[in-house]
Amino acid sequence: MKARVYKSTGSWYQLKNEAGQTFNGRAKGVFKIEGITSTNPIAVGDWVEVEMENELEKSVTITAIHDRENYIARTSPHKKVQHHIVASNLDQALIFATLKEPRTSQGFIDRFLCTAEAYHIPAIIVFNKADIYRDKELDKYAELEEMYLAIGYKVFLTSVKERQGLDELKLLLKNKTTLISGHSGVGKSTFINALFPEMALRTQEVSGWSGKGMHTTTFAEMFDLPGGGQIIDTPGIRELGLVGISRQELSHYFPEMRELLNNCQFNNCLHMNEPGCAVKEAVQDGRIHLDRYVSYCTILDSIEEKNY
Template sequence: MKARIYKSTGSWYIAKAEDGVTYNARIKGIFKLEGITSTNPIAVGDEVDMDIEAVQEESAIITHIYDRRNYVARVSPHNKRQHHIVASNLDQSILVATLKDPKTSQGFMDRFLISCEAYHIPAIIVFNKADIYRKKELERFEHLRGIYEAIGYKVILASVQEGTGLDEIKALLKDKITLLSGHSGVGKSTFINAVFPQFNLRTQEVSGWSGKGMHTTTFAEMFDLDGGGQIIDTPGVREFGLVDITKQELSHYYPEMRALLNGCQFNNCMHIEEPGCAVKKGVAEGIVSEDRYVSYLGILDTMNDKEY
């Protein structure tokens, strides 16, 4: 019988069959997936075949995994040489960011967007906690919105506490499988509880001494939405390490740079010191935002081709 994975706890999975019944499922043997060396052979969002093991206990054995149409992966927090598939078969992703308590860095945002670009997953950026923003944060929001909307990303200012922006986000979620990601403490679980109170997820305050969020979600989990569609809540991510991307390819995942690459004098241009570089010309002319270019150089600098 065919089913979709709704939760993974490492060795056991919660799978929902096409008839709506959920099963505790485990893997039969070890899956060798073509070209994927991830720490988790099966991820939330995967479509699988399974055999019922015990009807009363609603347990099953996963016998086959279908090809993924896409997935988001990050460097494994436990092993820098392996990667961890966050979720698969997505229609879109929402990055929940905050400009204070905790502050989401532009580097983190760009790494997430690069990962989505690499796997052809449309991304939306939601800046939460608008209710605590002062003039400085609101000016920063307008600046960032200008940058990201100009290159095709949808940007929403929201406050879960005050209910701002929630209807717009709710409309975007309808009939889609959406990945929800961001640092711990940005309000992902609070957001889900506000929009879909039936889930009643645990939430925690931002840690006072570090200004960082405390982890409340330990495993990725999928939820069915009342109006149609699913949302996948993920553990708070401190860092988003890119995988399977070489230094040479990095600029291809910046939409505003991708549009200019054919204009570079050298087809292996890294857009740093090379003469006749269309990307650097684009920065000088304001076509490519200086912030994004600096972020590109920063990410490039941290990339070790052996690890990516």
Template structure:
């Protein structure tokens, strides 16, 4: 039988067959591939074959079908390995906030770079609009203009007032969507609006650090009552870029891709090289200076062995 993986807890998996029957599943021993760079051979969203296991309602995963795509982050335990967050996605949503806690632009751009690298369309949702003052609203308008000019969808929401929630729900219909973001940005609150019966745990932002506390331990998929699926992910403090060399970073900035071929040197990093078309585009206002500064900051964090 074919089934889709809905949850992974390390050694056990929750799967559902095409007719919606749920099972607990384990991997057949031979599956644990030697030398696998990923920390998890089976990911949420995987399409798998299952067969009866040793106990009632338990099954064995015997085959994983090729993934259309997947999104990863560096393993928190081993920077040389990556952890597949989810697979077979139609799109991903980053939930960000401008207050309580504030999501850094560097984090937003890292997420977008990762989505670009894996060819997954990205949507940015700025939540907690109900606590924004004039300063935050002006900043939001700047970010909205900047990211929309690059081609991303940007939505302002409040799970308290309900502002923007229907707009996001419309984008989720009949799609498989990864929902991610720092802890404390309101992912669980948003999912609770869609699924009142799920009642996911939510925690307040811890006052001493200004950062949210983790409420989700493992990625988990939910069927939307209006069609489609969402995958909720653990609050990610840092999204490490996986296997992106310095030379390739600018390829994952859509506004830079169209201009790269105009640089004087093929291996231009757009820092101090003469005849750089990217720097010229920044100076002329064609590329937002904020995005260029973000690019330089991220470039500086890529290790030399990926140069």
């Protein structure tokens, strides 16, 4: 039987088959996938094969994992050398950001966009809490909106509290599997509850099957949307460590840099101090926003070059 993973606590999984029946499952043995050192070989969003273990208890054993169309990963919060798959088989990712209470840094947004680009997942930026913004924040929003729209990202200004911009977002989610991410306190759960009141209870209760003493906040969970599609709610991410991106590749995940890479004098150009660099030229001409270039340099600095 084929089923999809809706929730995982590391040892137990909540699954749903194509007919919509729910099961609790555990993995059979150890899964090693494509040689990746992941802390969680089975992720929310995965399609798996299961065998019935106990029909009365609705418990199953996961025997195989279907190939993933894509996935998004970050460095493991506990082991920096390993990575943690946040979710898989995604159509898009929504990053929630705020310009106040708490302020999301542009660096965090750019790291997220970079990760989404690396895994071929279209990303959408949502600036929430518009109801508390004064002129200063609204000016900042206008600047960021212009910058991100120019490189091809969709940008929204919302106030979940006042239901501003929610209808447009609701349309975007229809019939798609969407990852929702961002720092704690930016209004992700409030957004889900406002859009789909019938799900409100589900985002607050801790289901009994996962047992006591679980770090429920560290796990993503998928919900079916009324009217079609799924959203995957992720716990607030404090920092987003990039996984498997080398210094050499980083510029490929900045869309505005990607189209200029062939014009650099050196094909291994890092766009820092090299002569004949098309990217630096574009920054000087204002074709690449200086703030994006600063983000690129900061991320480049944070990538440790492995000496192969």
